Amino acid sequence: MKLFERPLQRLPGKHSIFWKLACLLIAFCLLMIWLSWSWGRYMEEQNAFLADKSREILRGYAAGAELAFSTQGRAGVDAWLQLMATRESTWVGVIGNDLQSLSSAPLNDKESQRLTFLRGLDWPVSRHVKGLPWMKVPFPVDPSVGSLVIELPQRFMPGQYQLFWRVVTNGMIPGLFTLLLCIGLYRLLIMPLNQLREQANAWRADQLNTRLSHDATSRQDELGELGRAFDQMSERLQGTVVVQRQLLRDMSHELRTPLSRLRVACDSERDLTQLRERLGREIDAMQRLVDDSLQLAWLDTERAPLPVENIQVQALWDMLSENACFESDWPATRLPCVVGADCWVRGNLNALAQALENILRNAIRHSPVGGIVWLDGRRDGEYWHLWLEDQGGGIDEGDLERIFAPFTRLEGSRPGDGGFGLGLSIARNAVQRQGGSLWAENAGQGLRVHLRLPARAD
Amino acid sequence: MNPAAVSLPNILTIEDDPVLGAYVHEHLGRCGFQVTWCQNGQQGLQLARSQVFDVVLMDILLPGLDGLSILTHLRQHHATPVILMSALGAEADRINGFRLGADDYLPKPFSMIELRVRIEAILRRVALDRRPLPTQQAMRDDARTLRFDDELCDVVYQAQWAGLTRSEYRLLETLHRNGEEVLSKAFLYQHVLQRGYAPHDRSLDMHISQMRRKLKAIGYSEREVRTVWGKGYVLSGHDEAV
Numbered sequence: 001m002k003l004f005e006r007p008l009q010r011l012p013g014k015h016s017i018f019w020k021l022a023c024l025l026i027a028f029c030l031l032m033i034w035l036s037w038s039w040g041r042y043m044e045e046q047n048a049f050l051a052d053k054s055r056e057i058l059r060g061y062a063a064g065a066e067l068a069f070s071t072q073g074r075a076g077v078d079a080w081l082q083l084m085a086t087r088e089s090t091w092v093g094v095i096g097n098d099l100q101s102l103s104s105a106p107l108n109d110k111e112s113q114r115l116t117f118l119r120g121l122d123w124p125v126s127r128h129v130k131g132l133p134w135m136k137v138p139f140p141v142d143p144s145v146g147s148l149v150i151e152l153p154q155r156f157m158p159g160q161y162q163l164f165w166r167v168v169t170n171g172m173i174p175g176l177f178t179l180l181l182c183i184g185l186y187r188l189l190i191m192p193l194n195q196l197r198e199q200a201n202a203w204r205a206d207q208l209n210t211r212l213s214h215d216a217t218s219r220q221d222e223l224g225e226l227g228r229a230f231d232q233m234s235e236r237l238q239g240t241v242v243v244q245r246q247l248l249r250d251m252s253h254e255l256r257t258p259l260s261r262l263r264v265a266c267d268s269e270r271d272l273t274q275l276r277e278r279l280g281r282e283i284d285a286m287q288r289l290v291d292d293s294l295q296l297a298w299l300d301t302e303r304a305p306l307p308v309e310n311i312q313v314q315a316l317w318d319m320l321s322e323n324a325c326f327e328s329d330w331p332a333t334r335l336p337c338v339v340g341a342d343c344w345v346r347g348n349l350n351a352l353a354q355a356l357e358n359i360l361r362n363a364i365r366h367s368p369v370g371g372i373v374w375l376d377g378r379r380d381g382e383y384w385h386l387w388l389e390d391q392g393g394g395i396d397e398g399d400l401e402r403i404f405a406p407f408t409r410l411e412g413s414r415p416g417d418g419g420f421g422l423g424l425s426i427a428r429n430a431v432q433r434q435g436g437s438l439w440a441e442n443a444g445q446g447l448r449v450h451l452r453l454p455a456r457a458d
Numbered sequence: 459m460n461p462a463a464v465s466l467p468n469i470l471t472i473e474d475d476p477v478l479g480a481y482v483h484e485h486l487g488r489c490g491f492q493v494t495w496c497q498n499g500q501q502g503l504q505l506a507r508s509q510v511f512d513v514v515l516m517d518i519l520l521p522g523l524d525g526l527s528i529l530t531h532l533r534q535h536h537a538t539p540v541i542l543m544s545a546l547g548a549e550a551d552r553i554n555g556f557r558l559g560a561d562d563y564l565p566k567p568f569s570m571i572e573l574r575v576r577i578e579a580i581l582r583r584v585a586l587d588r589r590p591l592p593t594q595q596a597m598r599d600d601a602r603t604l605r606f607d608d609e610l611c612d613v614v615y616q617a618q619w620a621g622l623t624r625s626e627y628r629l630l631e632t633l634h635r636n637g638e639e640v641l642s643k644a645f646l647y648q649h650v651l652q653r654g655y656a657p658h659d660r661s662l663d664m665h666i667s668q669m670r671r672k673l674k675a676i677g678y679s680e681r682e683v684r685t686v687w688g689k690g691y692v693l694s695g696h697d698e699a700v
Contacts, residue, residue, distance in 0.1 A: 287567065302550070304550075311664075312668065314671070315664060315667040315668045315671055316664065316667070318667045318670070318671065319660065319663045319664055319666070319667040322667075322685060323663075326685075326687055349660055349661060349664055350658050350659055350660050350661075353660040353663075353664070354658060354660075
């Protein structure tokens, strides 16, 4: 409804449903106006003329009058008029071309008055005239002799069915068209909403994999946008639920393991100092697990953008490698940084540091004795493409994506163990949250983890 | 180093968990602090308003009145340093705490050593803030090779400027002023970056890393910033390096 809030600032887009509605309604209005105007006129005209049958009868009367006049003169006309009086209740007269009665009874004033406005049989008869119209029917054989004048009997009046037709043209047909319009609007506007409702109901029934039909999402207008947004939402919802369920299952396993170890230690250890040492170790491990799991869960739920700053990758690497060297007893020379001092990326320092630290720890853990881990990279347009490579022998091609899932621990192939398999998931989440991407490939002697991060704006 | 040289630092602990509260009470008492322990938020606020404490240590989820509300009320008239402790781990809670004027935020679970480091860092910062700055001359005395310029916030060595940022300069100057003493991260955060320290916060480490690079770039190698694991940083001569 932006259109109405800021009418002058922005017109609805080319594909907006506004245009469809506007065209439809304008066309409909014009059609209705034209229909009622032209049909009304047509029906009016059609109803203004005497029916053929009526004309036939009236001409028959005229022929009768002519015959009576030509054979028996005024007396014949009188007799014929008497006969007519029994057949028609209205006034009937026979006049000559001088507008005088051809019967023996002369016309009175009122009748003479009426004779000044007579209608031919082919003239339209208006319904708006008061009373019944007077018709003049010339003698069929010799029209110059005279004419039959008759006040049109009610049954011959045209427009017997006028009310019916008026109801049809002004009521039923517009009603029918409006009904069609309603059906059209319903199909246009409400059907897609019904689909959305059905999907929402499906969610309520825990069927998160239902999606809208292709028709609903491929529309170009606002409803199409709504449908696509809805689909994306269900995608995200389903993803979250799957992750949560997986996480819950993994967590129950992971949390119980150190607990059972604690219980064993509690039951079996006799020496107090050893017990304390062991407890300390287990608590540290458990705290790391809880922290990491919670962090992963938070990373997945928090959508607020992280504050970003410019980060020099060399300085970041110095900081991380110092920590890593302390943790692993490696000399700094085994962690070289090949990227230059001009490599500045834009990201959140804490999240990026943690991501890179997790990747680095992982690489160090899986390195062979004396192996090195190095960071290299190159500028790639608006991005910096960095990669961290180790010499730990790599992993199965099929596991390249799996290592980023929470609690994935690969057995066998690579040296080293420990950790809960959360590091790389956290790393990927952290990198993605700042607009980057993270993936892995096997390269040469080991695993190469790629990072793609936005470069500092120059 | 101990700021409690004159009198025992007075600490108010507001913690409803009886086990943790009693343990903190006992432990801090043994560390030489005078501790008042209160289990209820409302009472805690009254105490904090009516008496003078050096540090207030409190939980966020409390009966009566929660920690953040206490902090809001307290901050209306009092500048007493406050350390929040909480098991709510979200970054948002931490930021919220700092926004309302907390001096530090300690996520649960924490070790007593960690707690003590945080308290001492705050006490030390408060003491430093109160103490007048040492004279410029005394400071410059042993800086024959590396010259500090307070105006430009930069250091110069053999006519070469290092190009430090303001935070880096403050950091280097603090380390320099304290000679060979190891300064805890908690204290450096309090004093230099003016905020609490969190385990995932890497700003300080990054400043140190940048500072080292810049000092190296101008060829200064007489002393260097060394990391003392588990403790903090120190600016010390090369020969003492590990």
